[in-house]
Amino acid sequence: MKYAKILITFLLVFVASSAVSAQKKDKVKDVYAFGVAASFTDSVVFYTPVQVLDGVALDKNGFLPNRELYSYQLKNYFENEMNQPNRVCMIYFSNNKTKLEKSRTKLLAKYRKNKSSLFEELPQDKFKFTKPDLGE
Numbered sequence: 581m582k583y584a585k586i587l588i589t590f591l592l593v594f595v596a597s598s599a600v601s602a603q604k605k606d607k608v609k610d611v612y613a614f615g616v617a618a619s620f621t622d623s624v625v626f627y628t629p630v631q632v633l634d635g636v637a638l639d640k641n642g643f644l645p646n647r648e649l650y651s652y653q654l655k656n657y658f659e660n661e662m663n664q665p666n667r668v669c670m671i672y673f674s675n676n677k678t679k680l681e682k683s684r685t686k687l688l689a690k691y692r693k694n695k696s697s698l699f700e701e702l703p704q705d706k707f708k709f710t711k712p713d714l715g716e
Contacts, residue, residue: 611636611644612680613673613709615654616687619666624698625691626667628654628707630680633673635711644673649712657707671709 611633617626639645654669672687674680691697 608637609675610677611638611673611675612677613644613650613671614680614684615651615669615671615709617654617658617667617669618691619664619668621666622664623696624700625688626658626700626702627684627688628702628709629704630677630684631704631709633709633711638673638675644671646712646714647671647673650709653709653712654707661706 612630613633614630615628633644633650636644644650650671650673651669654671655667658664658667658669672680672683674683688699691699
């Protein structure tokens with residue numbers, strides 16, 4: 581009887597701990613991103629607001645899967661929609677929205693040091709990052 585109580589207690593603790601660990605694994609953090617597009621021949625620096633990337637999770641190393649495809653989305657938008665080729669497009673991402681907004685502010689402050697630069701935010705209704713279709 582004593583062993584049965586110990587076994588039942590052990591099983592209850594095991595089940596409870598596995599349920600807690602499953603909840604931690606299932607909780608997916610949102611991934612936020614913003615983009616910047618600059619040109620060496622133009623003084624206008626375009627940037628996007630911080631956006632939530634739908635259906636995306638960072639990999640085990642903390643990198644955004646297929647991050648280059650998000651940069652190409654921004655580059656293609658400028659080439660096709662705004663007729664502005666040759667823009668250098670960068671994407672910044674994080675699970676922490678506050679940290680990412682601070683990074684964006686810091687990055688734009690560096691660009692603002694060049695007094696000849698102009699800044700234009702792309703409204704989210706004009707450009708929004710979408711999860712790349714990889715044909716899967």
